[in-house]
Amino acid sequence: MFFFIFQVFTWYGATIEMDGATETDYTADVTPMVSYVNLHVVLDGRRSRAKASPPDDSGSSQGPRVIVVGPTDSRKSTLSRMLLSWAVKQGWKPIFVDLDIGQGSITIPKCIAATPIEMSIDPVEGIPLEMPLVYYYGHTTPSWQHYINFHWFELLKSSVVHEGNENPITKRIFLFCINNVELYKVLVKELAGVIDRQFTGNVESRALGMVINTMGWIEGVGYDVIGL
Template sequence: MAYGGAASVPAAAASGSSAMKQVKLDKESELRIEVNVNTSLRLRLLNGTAEIFGTEMPPENWLTFPPRMKFAIFTWHGATIEMQDNTETDYVADETPMISYVNVHAVLEGRRNRAKAAASDTDASQGPRVIVVGPTDSGKSTLSRMLLSWAAKQGWKPTFVDLDIGQGSITIPGCIAASPIEMPIDSVEGIPFDMPLVYFYGNSNPTHNADLYRVLVKELAQILERQFAGNAESRAAGMVINTMGFIDGLGYELLLHAIDTFQATVVLVLGQDKLCSMLKEALKQKPNVDVVKLQKSGGVVSRNQKFRLNSRSQRIREYFYGLSNDLSPHSSTANLSDLAIFKIGGGPQAPASALPIGAQPVADRMRLVPVTNHSELVNQVLAVSFAKEQDQILSSNIAGFIWVTDVDASRKKITYLAPSSGELPSKYLLAGNITWIDT
């Protein structure tokens, strides 16, 4: 699972496709940019120092940003940016919450140092476990990236945990995942896809099967706990956990579940007083948990439903083709008899005849249901489980994904696209409601 890299473009090539302009940034200001929906954007740092999502920009190197991307270039001391004059929107802002964000980083840095100095078999050796919460479009993913990149710049290897099934920062939407961050996150490519730990939920909405969501969150947390137990460095570095923008009702319950399951020690609340107050009240019996409200950036842009759907589609396309269309996925055909395809959840726990009089059968949210109507799989993204036996599927993470392009019911054949050629790691596949059409 890997993205393509940011393109390094010679100055002559960069300046040839459209008019160029220079933007001068004063200290502690930022250039906020929305890339055009149809064209990419190329820019470079001419002088001074600046960063994107907490990662320093390389001087004089041209960077190419894909269509629709939204980001900000921040400078602590002043900088000049040269860029194509073809953005959807770009403007300079001199009021940002970056000072408060970097102050949080400094506090976390102190806790990591204290954890590193403590004996490895004591509770004090656990570094900060930070969970970032807030409503939709409050900047949670951006703040998470900044905290991770700043930590990596100091030599730490924090673990990034992404619980946002709606968008997906580590892998495709419909999953929860975790990955160690060993260096500042690339401004264009995003989170590296080398060896993520991924669990397939199969939907972008947690209300579809909240019980399954809780089970997968618990599985992921338990695996990370075992990894931390044997790695003092990762334990001291701690983790940064990104969450969904679903914060009311069931969403709030799932937030509390995540805080408890991952044993979070710092809760960063972006942009909502009510949520901050509710969490402080709910967590007041846990003195080792700090709830901190932070201002959301004025550069955060509200995204409508159409934009979110397009973003999900783009994430799936990037998985198979790369960020710059530089990957070559492989088409294969397999016998349906050689595969075992399941959905999770559905079907009654017991037949009505076996229930007490008047009781109604209740769906078993954890039940594995074989997919029998294979035609419905066309255009679905299926997860390939690492499970070797059927009873291991719920507790097993995901090796990768395939996209079903055709099902021949008469010949009982399935044609699919995979990131690489060769046999699938397992015959066990999971279906959900993640579909994609290659346009």
């Protein structure tokens, strides 16, 4: 069974007709949509300036690179899709980079991926794909640290690294945490390298920029991973 969440925003008011039962429906009094649209306008202006800049000026000809960061279930992927769809309606074809291995907006979970967006994103059909760049990671989180309290991980790290704890189970858990994070970093850097080479060799693509959707792990090592 599939469940869909739809959000409808209008500047002028609208009448919505719903067929069938819904789990919940409501009209919100406060919306961040004005801020989102203002952000879209700024990004549109930067793309226009980048496209008009001399191709040999790598600084001014670089379009906006937007990274959407926040905790789990904070609508990061929704904002990413809106910014991309609005850009497409203005005639741009930005790159969408999905680093959220727990959800998988472009392909399937456990992967990081990137693809140019050439059509508005359908809320049901999802992102139209031709040849996405995909790296399979194999887990829905980079580390067990995502599941345990950050304070306890620091105690585990101190026990193994600083106090020389030789307990094999303790060491195995610690190494598993660290190695999974390192693999994630390697894949993200590889993906970033491919995109950078694309931008270097394609002036038009560089001017369009990209929107990056991240995972919900934003504390401790998760914060460091975002800042790669």
